[in-house]
Amino acid sequence: xxxxxxxxxxxxxxxxxxxxxxxxxxxxxxxxxxxxxxxxxxxxxxxxxxxxxxxxxxxxxxxxxxxxxxxxxxxxxxxxxxxxxxxxxxxxxxxxxxxxxxxxxxxxxxxxxxxxxxxxxxxxxxxxxxxxxxxxxxxxxxxxxxxxxxxxxxxxxxxxxxxxxxxxxxxxxxxxxxxxxxxxxxxxxxxxxxxxxxxxxxxxxxxxxxxxxxx
Amino acid sequence: xxxxxxxxxxxxxxxxxxxxxxxxxxxxxxxxxxxxxxxxxxxxxxxxxxxxxxxxxxxxxxxxxxxxxxxxxxxxxxxxxxxxxxxxxxxxxxxxxxxxxxxxxxxxxxxxxxxxxxxxxxxxxxxxxxxxxxxxxxxxxxxxxxxxxxxxxxxxxxxxxxxxxxxxxxxxxxxxxxxxxxxxxxxxxxxxxxxxxxxxxxxxxxxxxxxxxxxxxxxxxxxxxxxxxxxxxxxxxxxxxxxxxxxxxxxxxxxxxxxxxxxxxxxxxxxxxxxxxxxxxxxxxxxxxxxxxxxxxxxxxxxxxxxxxxxxxxxxxxxxxxxxxxxxxxxxxxxxxxxxxxxxxxxxxxxxxxxxxxxxxxxxxxxxxxxxxxxxxxxxxxxxxxxxxxxxxxxxxxxxxxxxxxxxxxxxxxxxxxxxxxxxxxxxxxxxxxxxxxxxxxxxxxxxxxxxxxxxxxxxxxxxxxxxxxxxxxxxxxxxxxxxx
Ligand code: SF4
Numbered sequence: 263x264x265x266x267x268x269x270x271x272x273x274x275x276x277x278x279x280x281x282x283x284x285x286x287x288x289x290x291x292x293x294x295x296x297x298x299x300x301x302x303x304x305x306x307x308x309x310x311x312x313x314x315x316x317x318x319x320x321x322x323x324x325x326x327x328x329x330x331x332x333x334x335x336x337x338x339x340x341x342x343x344x345x346x347x348x349x350x351x352x353x354x355x356x357x358x359x360x361x362x363x364x365x366x367x368x369x370x371x372x373x374x375x376x377x378x379x380x381x382x383x384x385x386x387x388x389x390x391x392x393x394x395x396x397x398x399x400x401x402x403x404x405x406x407x408x409x410x411x412x413x414x415x416x417x418x419x420x421x422x423x424x425x426x427x428x429x430x431x432x433x434x435x436x437x438x439x440x441x442x443x444x445x446x447x448x449x450x451x452x453x454x455x456x457x458x459x460x461x462x463x464x465x466x467x468x469x470x471x472x473x474x475x476x477x
Numbered sequence: 478x479x480x481x482x483x484x485x486x487x488x489x490x491x492x493x494x495x496x497x498x499x500x501x502x503x504x505x506x507x508x509x510x511x512x513x514x515x516x517x518x519x520x521x522x523x524x525x526x527x528x529x530x531x532x533x534x535x536x537x538x539x540x541x542x543x544x545x546x547x548x549x550x551x552x553x554x555x556x557x558x559x560x561x562x563x564x565x566x567x568x569x570x571x572x573x574x575x576x577x578x579x580x581x582x583x584x585x586x587x588x589x590x591x592x593x594x595x596x597x598x599x600x601x602x603x604x605x606x607x608x609x610x611x612x613x614x615x616x617x618x619x620x621x622x623x624x625x626x627x628x629x630x631x632x633x634x635x636x637x638x639x640x641x642x643x644x645x646x647x648x649x650x651x652x653x654x655x656x657x658x659x660x661x662x663x664x665x666x667x668x669x670x671x672x673x674x675x676x677x678x679x680x681x682x683x684x685x686x687x688x689x690x691x692x693x694x695x696x697x698x699x700x701x702x703x704x705x706x707x708x709x710x711x712x713x714x715x716x717x718x719x720x721x722x723x724x725x726x727x728x729x730x731x732x733x734x735x736x737x738x739x740x741x742x743x744x745x746x747x748x749x750x751x752x753x754x755x756x757x758x759x760x761x762x763x764x765x766x767x768x769x770x771x772x773x774x775x776x777x778x779x780x781x782x783x784x785x786x787x788x789x790x791x792x793x794x795x796x797x798x799x800x801x802x803x804x805x806x807x808x809x810x811x812x813x814x815x816x817x818x819x820x821x822x823x824x825x826x827x828x829x830x831x832x833x834x835x836x837x838x839x840x841x842x843x844x845x846x847x848x849x850x851x852x853x854x855x856x857x858x859x860x861x862x863x864x865x866x867x868x869x870x871x872x873x874x875x876x877x878x879x880x881x882x883x884x885x886x887x888x889x890x891x892x893x894x895x896x897x898x899x900x901x902x903x904x905x906x907x908x909x910x911x912x913x914x915x916x917x918x919x920x921x922x923x924x925x926x927x928x929x930x931x932x933x934x935x936x937x938x939x940x941x942x943x944x945x946x947x948x949x950x951x952x953x954x955x956x957x958x959x960x961x962x
Pocket of ligand 1: 852854
């Protein structure tokens with residue numbers, strides 16, 4: 263049955279197109295597609311950082327800039343401000359990030375209910391996009407599986423400024439080599455505009471998102 | 478609107494449905510408010526992109542290219558998704574797709590599923606089929622939840638409940654969630670939805686989704702959303718079933734650099750929507766242990782075979798054309814008798830029915846061109862509408878039931894539409910409206926805008942492209958056998 267449908271659909275496509283396209287011809291034609299848009303941003307690094315912060319503020323995220331040596335204190339400050347005491351952390355997150363006095367639970371494959379019992383989650387990110395205020399997380403050490411940054415109500419994300427890119431095309435190029443990993447673009451806290459087009463923060467994902475930029 | 482699914486095969490014709498819905502002033506107010514807000518937001522975030530036209534051109538070329546090599550890219554997607562641990566199924570039509578889903582859900586041992594908003598599953602009325610098979614679907618997108626609990630139907634492809642205002646939503650939630658004291662701020666209502674669905678997310682073992690993009694090069698799937706309900710359905714269940722039209726494939730991962738700029742800005746007027754998920758097959762230790770994707774045709778190959786209609790398949794379902802359409806803004810979505818309403822619905826729905834139903838929809842437009850201007854992949858909707866009108870006329874003749882039904886249309890296009898039509902599209906629209914009679918003479922069967930009332934009772938002869946004298950002289954020549962038309 264399944265094979266039948268497959269054959270039927272592919273042969274309908276070929277007769278609709280009047281040809282049988284080859285992968286080589288497709289690749290050559292793809293390479294020639296017009297790309298008359300901004301690929302690489304022109305601003306200086308500090309302009310990019312400023313833009314990223316501006317976009318994150320637009321999403322109501324709090325942003326803290328710290329020197330690498332003050333990172334642990336920065337994390338402590340953000341967690342205290344949010345009153346977060348029970349935090350989930352992914353496997354492979356550096357101990358250097360973890361202040362004393364907070365209950366950190368490592369995600370060793372916790373159940374959904376156990377994830378739900380954590381008030382917040384602390385992760386790093388693969389990169390951040392200044393133009394859109396997006397954080398990109400992948401399932402690698404320090405970022406963890408997708409449900410980890412989803413179920414808890416608060417997400418604190420630590421981003422090294424070296425990982426900030428300007429545009430979406432720059433981000434996609436940087437991700438190309440690891441495109442097969444589970445990847446999530448996060449732009450602000452969970453939101454909806456389904457009721458009278460009013461943006462409401464926090465439906466099912468984290469209702470609060472903060473970012474620490476590490477210089 | 479009742480709980481009866483929007484089905485183009487049985488829905489009343491557009492003029493009849495539109496006439497009735499236009500009496501609903503609350504609905505019109507809600508639709509107008511929502512579309513105004515999205516249009517303003519879109520204009521702002523599109524305006525800040527100096528390369529927007531270049532992006533649109535790239536999007537258009539990319540989508541055209543994909544359709545021209547659709548077989549290659551589908552086979553690539555299948556190979557790469559399979560290599561990554563996914564299982565690929567093919568479905569010729571909605572019936573086959575539904576049967577596959579039901580069998581998979583049963584095999585997963587569940588009698589309930591959590592669902593991400595998916596117009597493709599609405600297109601095939603998946604929920605009705607699941608229920609008939611004893612499987613309970615929970616819609617988890619806020620708007621879809623409002624629709625499901627209110628026994629209503631989606632009226633917009635991005636914001637399906639935009640025809641409801643907060644009071645109406647509150648009443649539905651009070652009644653269906655048993656929350657008599659529920660407040661009526663949008664925040665109260667969203668909180669209620671969060672609580673209502675939380676338990677379902679944590680316990681239901683099977684998820685069903687649509688897809689925004691299938692990436693041929695990697696076998697990955699991309700879903701774009703706002704609330705996080707999508708991420709819940711994509712990561713917490715043990716089994717995930719994704720249904721996608723074959724038109725959803727894109728050649729390469731890199732193509733996301735175009736599409737992920739065009740789609741969020743056009744759809745919700747955001748620089749980026751809150752969440753985009755990309756996954757590839759099964760990721761051990763992260764998300765579902767079993768992943769199935771169903772590649773569904775359901776008349777898309779018919780559209781592909783029609784060279785003039787083919788561009789319809791380039792649609793990335795952003796809804797911008799709906800928000801911009803003066804007809805949609807007056808009638809709302811339900812009048813279109815299909816989950817695909819507005820300009821995209823007017824071209825997509827009849828073609829998905831292989832032109833057997835919904836034949837009045839190509840007329841549900843003033844041809845003002847606003848849809849084309851906002852379309853992020855530059856689909857020339859007016860051109861396709863005219864092409865489809867010609868098809869309808871060819872199929873049924875000028876006195877077919879559709880042509881007759883269209884005589885009631887003038888009333889719908891009063892005010893805004895008329896003026897926009899006359900001002901912005903008049904000349905460009907003229908040529909394609911002409912159909913040739915048996916003698917090669919051009920006749921205009923239906924005119925938008927100010928002249929519409931007149932052509933509904935008589936056909937207009939094509940406007941002369943040359944002076945009367947030139948024409949007379951040529952005509953005299955033609956009689957001598959030298960000229961045809
Ligand atoms: S036709 Fe264009 S504007 Fe309309 S939904 Fe599709 S992509 Fe968006």
